[in-house]
Amino acid sequence: MTQTDAEIIEHMKLRELNMKHRQVTANKIFRMQKRVRQVTMLVLSLVSSVALLALFLFSPLDVHDRLQYLPKVDVLIFFILLWVTAFIWNKLGNVGPLKRFFQREASKIRRRYSGELHAGRRWIQFYYKGRDIGPLIPQILYYVDSEHEFDSIDEAIAHIDKGVAKQQLAGIGKFQRYAKMTNRVIISSVQESGQPSSRLMRFVKVPDRPNVWLMASAPDTPKIAEMTNSKVAIFTPPTRDGATISSNNVSVVRADYHLDAVADLFRDQIHGFLDGMTEADLATEVIFEMTIHSAKLDTWTDHSLAVLDENGYL
Structure with missing residues (x-):
């Protein structure tokens, strides 16, 4: 070594x-x-x-x-x-x-x-050659320091990466569990002037596409232009257990339907969200589809990654 x-x-x-x-x-x-x-x-x-x-x-x-x-x-x-x-x-x-x-x-x-x-939050992420290897450290120490199976960190990482399918499956399951704990997300984007912008929004999960979140917005707000086909970063506020989802590998598109088409999802997942809305409101509210391609999953004591396939589906 x-x-x-x-x-x-x-x-x-x-x-x-x-x-x-x-x-x-x-x-x-x-x-x-x-x-x-x-x-x-x-x-x-x-x-x-x-x-x-x-x-x-x-x-x-x-x-x-x-x-x-x-x-x-x-x-x-x-x-x-x-x-x-x-x-x-x-x-x-x-x-x-x-x-x-x-x-x-x-x-x-x-x-x-x-x-x-x-x-201790600063220790959650651990970068090695530009890659966050925090979730791999226990395995690296096992192979290199405890069992002496490999003489270098690079060899240990290469060996661990061969089991990426199993790690990906575990990360996906954890992503779904964390997503069930919340319906709020902070979205960061950039205005046309270059000014950064962050906003807290409510979202609902799509049952058959768990890494796709839907968000509703009035049709005349500035965030329409900022978010439509724009790169954004997201962060969910910590739960009582400190669970968060964060990602800058996210794509957002404006859906070709309105809130009335998915009203049942919002009614079931966000209590009171539709209270006070008229039929006209439901028919004009804009829906954004956010696809999360990969994400970091953290609690007070755990740090892991959920990597999705190239299409963005779980």
């Missing part, structure tokens, strides 16, 4: 060490968020069960008197109430004030550790 390769391998090890530290931090966040929910639900269930049991025992009805000769009836009633109240509170935890409470607590926990997560 050359001295240059040895230095790069040491840099790769440092990168993996930082990525493992990010993984530990992310796991800690998930555990704390889960613990907050579990403890809150347990306290609410216990308090509710005790309150209901007290109402039962001290009720003016003579139910308790009739049951007082049954062994451990109070304990049995308590555990039945605990099971019922736990079930109810778990359902209520997904709606209304309780859901907002858990979201606020989760945000507090993420903010507490956000510095550690963002500090």
